[in-house]
Amino acid sequence: MITIIDLGLGNVNSVMRALNYLKVSNRVSSEISDLEEAEKLIFPGVGNFFEASKRLEINGMKQAIREQVLELGKPILGICLGMQLLANEGEEGGISKGLGLIDGRVVRMSSEKVGLRLPHIGWNDVSHRNLKLFSGIDENACFYFVHSYALELEGDVEHSLSNYGTDFVAAVKKDNIIGTQFHPEKSQKDGLKLLTNFVNGVF
Amino acid sequence: MLRNRIIPVVLLDGYSVVKTLQFDVRRNLGNPIVVARIYNSRNVDELLLLDIDAAKENRTIDYFTIEDVASECFMPLTVGGGLTNCDHIEKALKKGADKVVLNTEALRNPDLIKESASIFGSQCIVVSVDIKKDGDSYNLYSHSGVDTGSLDLLEWCKEVESLGAGELFINSVDLDGKMTGYNYDLVKMISEAVGIPIIACGGASKPGDCTKVIKSGASAAAAASMFHFTDYTPENCRENMRTAGIPAR
Numbered sequence: 001m002i003t004i005i006d007l008g009l010g011n012v013n014s015v016m017r018a019l020n021y022l023k024v025s026n027r028v029s030s031e032i033s034d035l036e037e038a039e040k041l042i043f044p045g046v047g048n049f050f051e052a053s054k055r056l057e058i059n060g061m062k063q064a065i066r067e068q069v070l071e072l073g074k075p076i077l078g079i080c081l082g083m084q085l086l087a088n089e090g091e092e093g094g095i096s097k098g099l100g101l102i103d104g105r106v107v108r109m110s111s112e113k114v115g116l117r118l119p120h121i122g123w124n125d126v127s128h129r130n131l132k133l134f135s136g137i138d139e140n141a142c143f144y145f146v147h148s149y150a151l152e153l154e155g156d157v158e159h160s161l162s163n164y165g166t167d168f169v170a171a172v173k174k175d176n177i178i179g180t181q182f183h184p185e186k187s188q189k190d191g192l193k194l195l196t197n198f199v200n201g202v203f
Numbered sequence: 204m205l206r207n208r209i210i211p212v213v214l215l216d217g218y219s220v221v222k223t224l225q226f227d228v229r230r231n232l233g234n235p236i237v238v239a240r241i242y243n244s245r246n247v248d249e250l251l252l253l254d255i256d257a258a259k260e261n262r263t264i265d266y267f268t269i270e271d272v273a274s275e276c277f278m279p280l281t282v283g284g285g286l287t288n289c290d291h292i293e294k295a296l297k298k299g300a301d302k303v304v305l306n307t308e309a310l311r312n313p314d315l316i317k318e319s320a321s322i323f324g325s326q327c328i329v330v331s332v333d334i335k336k337d338g339d340s341y342n343l344y345s346h347s348g349v350d351t352g353s354l355d356l357l358e359w360c361k362e363v364e365s366l367g368a369g370e371l372f373i374n375s376v377d378l379d380g381k382m383t384g385y386n387y388d389l390v391k392m393i394s395e396a397v398g399i400p401i402i403a404c405g406g407a408s409k410p411g412d413c414t415k416v417i418k419s420g421a422s423a424a425a426a427a428s429m430f431h432f433t434d435y436t437p438e439n440c441r442e443n444m445r446t447a448g449i450p451a452r
Contacts, residue, residue, distance in 0.1 A: 009323065014299050017274050046301065048324045081324070093321065116205075117400045117422060119326040119369045123206045123248060123452045142206060142452050144279055146301065146326045148369075164205055186279050186301060188246055 002026040002199065003038035005065070005082075007055040009047035015079065018185040018192060024199050032064040040199070041065070041074055044185070045081030049106060049149065050093030052085055065099055075176045076101070077198050083172065083179030084151055092149050101177050103154040109147075111165035119148040126170045126182070128161045133171060133178060133194055133203045141190040143170070143182035150181065178203050206452045207444060208248040208423035209413055209437040210402060211430045213238055215254040215284065218265060222431050223255065224380035226333075226346050232431055239272040242430075247437045248452060250276060251304070251372075251402075251425060253331075254284025258307035258347040263291050266298045273299020281329060287312075292319050296327070304372055306331040307347040310354075313366055320367030329402070330363045331372040332356075334389060341389060344376050357396045364397045371397060372425070375405030380428050382408035385416040394420025410435055410443035417449050 002019060006012045006028050019026040019042075026042075027034055035041065043065070045052060056062040068074045078086045087098040090106035098106070112118055123142035126134070150168035153159060162170035162181070172179045178198065184191035197203060213235055214221050220232040232238065235252065242250055252272060254264035264284035273280055282295050283304025292303050303323075308315050309330045320328045334356060335344040343351035343359060360371060373393055375386045385406045394401050400422035407413060407426035416424050429435055441451035 008293070013270075013297055014273060014277075014301070017299065018277055021274075021277070046296065046324060046327050048321055051322055092324075112398060117398055119400070120205065121326065121370065121400055121422070122208050124204065145205075146279070146369075148324075148326060183279075183301070186277060188277050192277060 001038055002040045002042055003034045004028045005035070005041060005043045006030045007045070007047070007052055009045060009052055009055065012044050014185045015042055015044045018195055022192060022196055022199070030061070032060065035064050035068050038074065041068065041076040043076060043078045043082035043085065045079060045085065047081050048093045049081065049084060049090035050096045052081060053090070053096035053098065056085070056099065062099060066101065069101060069177060073176050075178065075198070075201070075203070078179040079185070080147060080181060080183055083181055084149060086177060086179050087151055090149065102157060102172060102174050102179070104151050106149050106151050109150050109164065109166065109168060114165040116165040119146060120164045121146045124162050124164065124182070126160050126162050128159070131158060131160055131171055131173050131203065133173065133197050134160070135197055135202050137190050137193050143184065143187040143191060145182045147181060151179070173203060204450050206248070206450045207417045209440045209451070210249045210251050210423050210425040211242050211247055211437060212251045212253065212404060212425050212427040214427060215252065215264065215268065216256050217254065218268065222380060222427055226376050226379050235268055236271050236275065240275050243276040243278060245436055245438065247278060249279040249281060249423070252280065252282045253304060255346070257285025261285070264295070266294055269295055269298040269300055283329070283331065288315065289319055289322055292323060296323065302327050302329050302370070304329045304331050306333070307345060307349055309363065310345055310349045310351060313362065316363060316366040316368050320369070325367045325369035328368050329370040329372050330368040331374060332360060332363070333374045333376050335376045336386070357393070360393050360397050364399050368399065370400045370402060372402045372404060378406030381406055382428050384408060384412045387415060387419040390416055390419040390421050410440040413440040414444045414447045414449060417444060
């Protein structure tokens, strides 16, 4: 069973619908007991980093996620803001803390400096796809992005890139901790394939 | 490289899909779920679902319709119609929307743009700007009767951006359903005034129009009539863009 972590901020049900379509047993929840019962966690998100950071501090959610992932080794897939929240801190809405599962910070993209518009909204390709997560997906596949902030990694962490005026982290992997800046649940068949890979432990 | 988007627009009058002419005369086109299913099978870049009567009738777009469409479509879904507070927005997102369109309420209560962007993120908030050409000038238009007389179009677009909207949905009221091409000058003027992406709508008749409106500064070309009433598909539009050297999926 997969638990989809709900902070009451985003389109968590889109991930649920995608898993239902793939016939993968899942539950959307903000209860810590449902984190404990899950084999894998998905942390989706549309929203504001600062607001989400605040909500993580409520009822020991942050500590519970860290425990499940770091001590019990449960795989977690962070999507969009969910991926950004894996980092140590973010600057959207003011500096605030993330989950601290991956060393890095989330900063505003510099695309505007080269005359591009933010948010970065739409379909973009992903390069340096050395992560197993992309197994079986066409090399020219595009994924759906919608964000203005991006993860800056510290140290040597496996990742894939995308480009919008500047290269930025499109996907990241550190042991059992996975993140995608794009929305696989909204990226049609290629996105569904990537979710299937995560569900099957191919990452 | 980011691809420019082609976005089919599905207008609802509550529960049925309709198509309007200059925001007025209507044709009924049936069930939104069926329409969405067809677009999903055509791998469109994004779908825009708007209930055009919701604000006038003091209700919101039907949440079950959002949910039904979202359960069939694993693609970006933007919805609007009568969303007047953050609870409405949260509910629409929960039912499967990725982004919401604010129109009447943004004019009536601009603070909602700021409040919703701070909770859900700018990338989630699309503000619709309806524009009517009056001689040589452009005026903001509200089909729900909000007085826009004192607002300057470009000033309003800049204000919407500074309040935190992530995208502008530019609608040419006088070209709605006319299929005579977009208002390219208008798109160019607004895209030069703001730094957020622009979705252009109103007047598309053929794939070349989409290419031209992207060249005028839009990030996405939206259309309803062209896809409802002609044989052109979103893929034809993307092909036209690719041939012209514009990145498209």
